[in-house]
Amino acid sequence: MGELRLMKGNEVLAEAAIRCGCDGYFGYPITPQSEVMETLMERQPWNETGMVVLQAESEVAAINMVYGAAGTGKKVMTSSSSPGVSLMLEGISYIAGAELPCLIVNVQRGGPGLGTIQPSQADYFQAVKGGGHGDYKLIVLAPSSVQEMNDFVDLAFELAFKYRNPAMILTDGALGQMMEKVELSDYKKRWTENEIAEKWGSWATTGKPSSRNRNIITSLELDSCKMEMNNRRFQEKYRQMEVEEQRYEMFSCDDAEYILIAFGTSARVCQKATEIARNKGIAVGLLRPITLFPFPAKIIGELAPKVKGFLTVEMNAGQMVEDVKQAVYEAGCTRRVEFYGRMGGIIPSPGEVVEAIERNFL
Amino acid sequence: MMEIKDILKPENLVYGKSKVLTDTIMHYCPGCTHGVIHKILAELIEEMGIQEKAVGVAPVGCAVFAYNYIDVDWQEAAHGRAPALATGIVRLNPDKFVFTYQGDGDLASIGAGEIIHACNRGENILVIFINNGIYGMTGGQMAPTTLENMVTSTTPFGRDVEMNGYPLKMTDLVAQLPGTSYVTRQSAQTPAAVRKCKRALKKGIQNVLDKKGTSFIEVVSTCNSGWKMTPVQANKWMEDHMFPYYPLGDMKDCEKEKPVEKN
Numbered sequence: 001m002g003e004l005r006l007m008k009g010n011e012v013l014a015e016a017a018i019r020c021g022c023d024g025y026f027g028y029p030i031t032p033q034s035e036v037m038e039t040l041m042e043r044q045p046w047n048e049t050g051m052v053v054l055q056a057e058s059e060v061a062a063i064n065m066v067y068g069a070a071g072t073g074k075k076v077m078t079s080s081s082s083p084g085v086s087l088m089l090e091g092i093s094y095i096a097g098a099e100l101p102c103l104i105v106n107v108q109r110g111g112p113g114l115g116t117i118q119p120s121q122a123d124y125f126q127a128v129k130g131g132g133h134g135d136y137k138l139i140v141l142a143p144s145s146v147q148e149m150n151d152f153v154d155l156a157f158e159l160a161f162k163y164r165n166p167a168m169i170l171t172d173g174a175l176g177q178m179m180e181k182v183e184l185s186d187y188k189k190r191w192t193e194n195e196i197a198e199k200w201g202s203w204a205t206t207g208k209p210s211s212r213n214r215n216i217i218t219s220l221e222l223d224s225c226k227m228e229m230n231n232r233r234f235q236e237k238y239r240q241m242e243v244e245e246q247r248y249e250m251f252s253c254d255d256a257e258y259i260l261i262a263f264g265t266s267a268r269v270c271q272k273a274t275e276i277a278r279n280k281g282i283a284v285g286l287l288r289p290i291t292l293f294p295f296p297a298k299i300i301g302e303l304a305p306k307v308k309g310f311l312t313v314e315m316n317a318g319q320m321v322e323d324v325k326q327a328v329y330e331a332g333c334t335r336r337v338e339f340y341g342r343m344g345g346i347i348p349s350p351g352e353v354v355e356a357i358e359r360n361f362l
Numbered sequence: 363m364m365e366i367k368d369i370l371k372p373e374n375l376v377y378g379k380s381k382v383l384t385d386t387i388m389h390y391c392p393g394c395t396h397g398v399i400h401k402i403l404a405e406l407i408e409e410m411g412i413q414e415k416a417v418g419v420a421p422v423g424c425a426v427f428a429y430n431y432i433d434v435d436w437q438e439a440a441h442g443r444a445p446a447l448a449t450g451i452v453r454l455n456p457d458k459f460v461f462t463y464q465g466d467g468d469l470a471s472i473g474a475g476e477i478i479h480a481c482n483r484g485e486n487i488l489v490i491f492i493n494n495g496i497y498g499m500t501g502g503q504m505a506p507t508t509l510e511n512m513v514t515s516t517t518p519f520g521r522d523v524e525m526n527g528y529p530l531k532m533t534d535l536v537a538q539l540p541g542t543s544y545v546t547r548q549s550a551q552t553p554a555a556v557r558k559c560k561r562a563l564k565k566g567i568q569n570v571l572d573k574k575g576t577s578f579i580e581v582v583s584t585c586n587s588g589w590k591m592t593p594v595q596a597n598k599w600m601e602d603h604m605f606p607y608y609p610l611g612d613m614k615d616c617e618k619e620k621p622v623e624k625n
Binding site (some may be wrong): 068089215216 | 413414415416417419420426433434435437438439440442447448449450451453454455458475476479535536591
């Protein structure tokens with residue numbers, strides 16, 4: 001059993017980064033995630049593990065510092081909230097185009113624009129469809145507890161390096177600010193220079209020894225035939241992720257007639273809604289996507305013929321519901337896929353979700 | 363009479379291309395000094411024995427393909443973001459020699475924020491700033507450094523300072539910041555200027571190796587294609603018009619009291 005603590009989600013992100021052997025964090029303050037950098041600065045990990053923490057002059061600079069540091073084969077991350085992540089998209093597109101591993105955390109707040117500082121899931125499209133320019137995908141993990149805020153930091157780095165692709169933890173202000181019991185991970189050692197050279201020497205800009213050709217990190221290719229080949233390679237990688245990395249969790253789905261689909265904070269609400277509905281005699285289950293990209297389409301396709309309908313619950317105007325509909329369609333099914341959501345920083349109540357089930361299906 | 367083949371012998375060799383300069387044919391226009399500056403930088407990397415330590419950050423602009431010409435590890439930045447990349451690289455790899463190579467559109471316009479803050483933090487990097495007062499790669503548009511009344515494709519009647527403000531002296535600005543240790547303005551249009559520029563670059567590199575903070579070297583340059591001149595005319599125009607506004611020489615050369623503490 002690891003060390004048990006009562007901590008905020010944002011604090012846990014920082015603690016997990018230190019413990020998983022992260023080499024660097026670059027960030028810029030924004031509510032509701034500022035505790036990530038504050039916790040790191042308080043902890044002074046440079047004295048303990050050698051991890052570097054730097055407050056950048058903007059989100060634009062922060063993501064480009066991540067880009068530079070990631071190019072040297074180090075484990076680096078940033079965190080921000082919705083408006084800040086919008087600013088980072090240029091850099092994220094470059095990082096995806098240059099095929100570099102890194103971790104970006106989005107503790108979402110309500111938008112558009114400056115919006116609100118209350119929790120939201122309205123950046124789903126931005127996270128899973130690319131967001132910046134060009135055809136690229138992020139690996140997107142959606143924690144629904146403070147424990148998962150801890151666990152997914154290490155998992156995100158593991159997947160990012162496995163695929164040489166940026167990974168994102170897509171969470172929200174509620175999970176960032178919420179305090180829960182968490183079992184912290186054990187410390188992992190940071191990679192040594194030799195380990196980095198051995199593992200990532202084929203691409204990392206660690207300085208060119210006479211024994212190898214120079215490494216160039218770039219997303220530029222003016223020859224469109226070669227650029228198309230690059231894109232084909234990226235797409236193959238994304239298809240491989242879809243085959244190997246779909247993650248989800250199911251509650252009471254075995255005998256369910258209606259299935260709720262929700263991630264993160266709204267999945268917690270839906271878990272309670274499932275209980276309430278069951279007590280009322282409605283056979284409801286919950287499917288909680290953990291990876292938003294790759295989206296767990298396979299299990300939705302398997303469940304579709306067995307149920308009467310799906311209700312997707314999100315803290316936005318209806319974004320993931322499009323992927324649910326696509327998954328049902330691709331399974332050759334005609335099950336109804338309905339949507340219930342709240343916007344602008346409002347978290348739906350379990351009662352509202354049960355009402356939405358009754359209104360749509362009964 | 364002596365045949366060429368009789369002259370081309372190792373014992374007669376007085377000058378050679380640096381091994382750090384690749385054999386790739388440069389894409390720069392005839393008359394452009396990017397190639398000259400690449401050459402002296404490559405020579406210094408070889409002479410100072412720092413090829414294995416060097417990581418370059420290329421800009422967006424004419425020098426976007428700098429990584430094809432100098433045989434060290436490189437990263438290609440987004441437009442203006444080279445100092446942020448360099449910060450990320452050097453903070454996590456403090457023993458590397460990290461440098462950016464940026465034009466005036468990249469550094470003084472879209473990347474003004476990144477360069478000011480990198481210099482203000484005293485990032486231990488070398489910044490090579492090529493200032494020719496114009497956007498070369500995109501076809502000769504106005505840069506922040508374009509001189510008053512200078513004609514470009516977006517100021518076809520000359521830069522109107524009422525409309526566009528005054529030419530920005532970035533080098534004077536960064537010299538004010540405590541994080542910079544060596545700030546100088548050079549040129550590369552004559553053999554004497556090239557030698558002087560090489561000495562300045564060498565000092566800048568040595569400062570980075572000695573962890574003295576940011577060294578910032580502006581090279582006032584021409585863009586004869588964008589300026590619509592012959593190379594000779596462009597050099598003359600630079601001397602007559604650019605040098606009075608961007609005077610050459612060291613702006614700051616101090617031993618910093620102490621290097622910026624890196625965590």
